[in-house]
Amino acid sequence: MEKVHSRPKSLKNVSSTYCPGCLHGVAHNLIAGTLDDFGLREKTVAFLPVGCSGLGLLYWNVDNIACSHGRAPAAATGYKRMLPDKMVFTYQGDGDLASIGLAEIMHCANRGENIITFFVNNGVYGMTGGQMAPTTLIGQKTTTSQKGRDIESTGYPLKMCELIAQLDAPVYVARFSLDSPINIKKAQKGIRKAFELQMAGAGYVFIELLSNCPTCWGMSTLDSLKWMKENSIPFFPLGEFKVPEGEEENGK
Numbered sequence: 001m002e003k004v005h006s007r008p009k010s011l012k013n014v015s016s017t018y019c020p021g022c023l024h025g026v027a028h029n030l031i032a033g034t035l036d037d038f039g040l041r042e043k044t045v046a047f048l049p050v051g052c053s054g055l056g057l058l059y060w061n062v063d064n065i066a067c068s069h070g071r072a073p074a075a076a077t078g079y080k081r082m083l084p085d086k087m088v089f090t091y092q093g094d095g096d097l098a099s100i101g102l103a104e105i106m107h108c109a110n111r112g113e114n115i116i117t118f119f120v121n122n123g124v125y126g127m128t129g130g131q132m133a134p135t136t137l138i139g140q141k142t143t144t145s146q147k148g149r150d151i152e153s154t155g156y157p158l159k160m161c162e163l164i165a166q167l168d169a170p171v172y173v174a175r176f177s178l179d180s181p182i183n184i185k186k187a188q189k190g191i192r193k194a195f196e197l198q199m200a201g202a203g204y205v206f207i208e209l210l211s212n213c214p215t216c217w218g219m220s221t222l223d224s225l226k227w228m229k230e231n232s233i234p235f236f237p238l239g240e241f242k243v244p245e246g247e248e249e250n251g252k
């Protein structure tokens with residue numbers, strides 16, 4: 001039998017404790033594969049948040065720093081400025097990045113720090129039991145919006161790529177989805193591009209990855225993927241929102 005995929009060396013040889021069907025593992029694998037391809041494992045430092053996204057520290061075989069809720073961009077900023085030859089990324093959930101850390105991420109992007117942010121948008125606070133997040137969709141039921149999110153009392157879901165893309169400093173801003181093989185392939189390309197840009201010292205990169213949370217959404221894995229296709233992607237359009245100068249935007 002032909003082996004078509006092996007565990008990247010940038011992932012530890014341990015079993016996953018993520019819930020069945022959770023797409024964090026796919027995101028981890030894509031980032032780890034890219035680090036392997038570019039030989040970056042030993043010079044990469046991951047800045048991790050609290051939340052399920054923070055569990056990356058159990059799986060990536062790279063140095064990491066666990067940051068207080070929402071503060072990964074600030075911690076990563078200081079580190080990268082002191083050690084500019086290191087490859088630095090933050091990996092943050094929507095509660096972490098778009099709620100408590102909103103000021104941190106906007107200022108980090110606006111300063112054009114030479115780091116990558118991976119923003120894993122699953123529409124809920126996963127680890128703490130599925131509370132409403134800034135990216136919860138209109139009408140989506142969560143433990144704190146049991147009749148569905150309503151605009152009147154909670155406003156509209158925040159579109160982080162669109163917000164960050166209108167700043168002058170970021171060089172590459174893109175949204176991908178992990179719901180299907182074809183979209184995972186596109187995400188892989190975007191993640192490669194992100195590290196290429198950091199290696200070139202190009203500036204700030206923001207990559208949003210639409211994800212799921214079968215446990216907190218109260219759905220089977222398959223139903224959660226269908227929900228993403230029918231609800232998340234139409235609201236959060238996929239594609240490149242800002243590309244390096246001289247490149248054409250595509251997919252939007």
Ligand SMILES: Cc1ncc(C[n+]2csc(CCOP(=O)(O)OP(=O)(O)O)c2C)c(N)n1
Binds near residue numbers: 053092093122
């Ligand atoms: C200052 C602070 N407030 C609240 C918490 C509790 N807390 C831990 S994880 C979490 C939710 C994180 O949700 P999200 O960022 O969406 O990540 P996910 O678990 O979905 O990956 C919260 C609120 C905390 N650790 N620190």
